[in-house]
Amino acid sequence: MEMNYRKWQANDIFSGNSWLGPNQVLITTDQGLVVDIKDEKEAGDGITQLTGFLCPGFINAHCHLELSHMKGMIPIHTGLTEFILQIVQLRKSDEEFIYQSIAAAEKQMWESGIVAVGDICNNELSIQQKKNGRLRYHNFIEISGVPAFLAQNRIQAGIELVNKFKDELSLPNTALPASTIVPHAPYSVSAELFDLINQETAEQLLSIHNQETIEENELFQTGTGAFMEMFQQLNIDASSFQPSGTTSLQKWIPYFNKQQSLLLVHNVVTNTDDLIFLNQQQSIGKSCYLCLCPNANLYISNSLPNLPALLPYSHALVIGTDSLASNHQLSVWEEIKVLKKHYPTIPTSTLLQWATINGAHALNMQHQLGSFEKGKVPGLVLLEGMENKEDLVHSSSRRII
Numbered sequence: 069m070e071m072n073y074r075k076w077q078a079n080d081i082f083s084g085n086s087w088l089g090p091n092q093v094l095i096t097t098d099q100g101l102v103v104d105i106k107d108e109k110e111a112g113d114g115i116t117q118l119t120g121f122l123c124p125g126f127i128n129a130h131c132h133l134e135l136s137h138m139k140g141m142i143p144i145h146t147g148l149t150e151f152i153l154q155i156v157q158l159r160k161s162d163e164e165f166i167y168q169s170i171a172a173a174e175k176q177m178w179e180s181g182i183v184a185v186g187d188i189c190n191n192e193l194s195i196q197q198k199k200n201g202r203l204r205y206h207n208f209i210e211i212s213g214v215p216a217f218l219a220q221n222r223i224q225a226g227i228e229l230v231n232k233f234k235d236e237l238s239l240p241n242t243a244l245p246a247s248t249i250v251p252h253a254p255y256s257v258s259a260e261l262f263d264l265i266n267q268e269t270a271e272q273l274l275s276i277h278n279q280e281t282i283e284e285n286e287l288f289q290t291g292t293g294a295f296m297e298m299f300q301q302l303n304i305d306a307s308s309f310q311p312s313g314t315t316s317l318q319k320w321i322p323y324f325n326k327q328q329s330l331l332l333v334h335n336v337v338t339n340t341d342d343l344i345f346l347n348q349q350q351s352i353g354k355s356c357y358l359c360l361c362p363n364a365n366l367y368i369s370n371s372l373p374n375l376p377a378l379l380p381y382s383h384a385l386v387i388g389t390d391s392l393a394s395n396h397q398l399s400v401w402e403e404i405k406v407l408k409k410h411y412p413t414i415p416t417s418t419l420l421q422w423a424t425i426n427g428a429h430a431l432n433m434q435h436q437l438g439s440f441e442k443g444k445v446p447g448l449v450l451l452e453g454m455e456n457k458e459d460l461v462h463s464s465s466r467r468i469i
């Protein structure tokens with residue numbers, strides 16, 4: 069069988085780690101398997117010249133595909149607790165409409181350059197779409213329960229759903245479990261349920277919504293505030309909740325002591341002390357990544373993560389879109405653009421690292437995705453409409469392979 073090679077040259081190529089320079093040529097198969105990177109003098113004929121900048125496919129480290137039907141339904145700037153109350157209401161919807169919305173959302177992710185997704189799942193609704201295999205998923209089967217007595221039932225339900233995902237979406241080429249049970253958030257999971265999740269997830273990859281708003285820290289520090297009001301409105305018995313006097317992160321991290329890898333999502337009010345605390349945890353496994361979802365933070369509470377505090381941990385930062393309930397689109401490039409707008413001194417190459425190689429490591433997909441290295445099939449994305457590498461205002465992203 070004859071192999072067809074494709075040769076790509078652009079204004080510059082971002083490898084996943086750095087810019088390679090305008091004279092480099094990326095050589096792939098038709099399917100996008102990376103064969104080589106050569107200087108243009110040695111690359112021969114038949115080079116496709118692209119206007120724009122080429123980079124590997126994006127990793128969307130945090131999404132909720134099953135909420136795609138909520139696009140445009142929740143007003144902006146409600147604050148997190150009001151947002152959660154509305155999500156609970158809107159989950160009940162016509163199933164056919166939910167399936168169509170999921171398909172459209174996944175198509176938009178593909179077209180904007182996303183190749184893999186860390187997807188939060190509370191039900192089976194996204195399985196049908198995922199069977200098509202267009203994007204790669206790590207499914208985070210999310211469970212919650214504030215009253216202690218619910219813990220046993222909730223972990224059982226989580227195990228059943230995780231098994232369903234594994235049965236329906238088993239990948240022939242990977243031995244890694246791509247579906248794991250995870251806690252929803254520090255405020256919605258009892259100490260008893262955290263313990264059960266810890267027992268169930270030794271050496272696995274966990275995700276959690278972490279410190280999304282100032283009210284979350286307030287709940288743990290004083291036992292008061294918007295979350296207590298939300299529990300009342302939802303008729304949730306929170307009498308067993310004990311304030312720790314610490315930030316939420318410093319309370320929940322020690323529940324995990326079985327070498328789990330962690331993906332902390334949002335981190336809007338995560339401070340330097342929290343990050344030092346995180347770094348000191350010997351019980352945490354191979355990796356700990358911090359996911360930024362800036363458009364969702366702006367949508368829900370008109371806030372952004374404290375990037376100056378997080379930048380020393382740049383090697384651990386990744387990017388997510390969150391769901392269409394709190395975003396106008398599912399595009400990692402649009403998240404990069406909004407970060408660049410608010411933090412213009414961060415180099416585009418750093419933001420691209422977060423979106424490509426860092427994300428691939430965070431989801432345990434670095435052997436296939438995240439960079440242009442021989443043997444990977446990372447996807448090819450063209451960044452267009454950029455005056456130069458640091459001016460992203462009028463830019464857009466488009467999937468080539």
Ligand SMILES: [Zn+2]
Nearest residue numbers: 132277390391
């Ligand atoms: Zn989320």
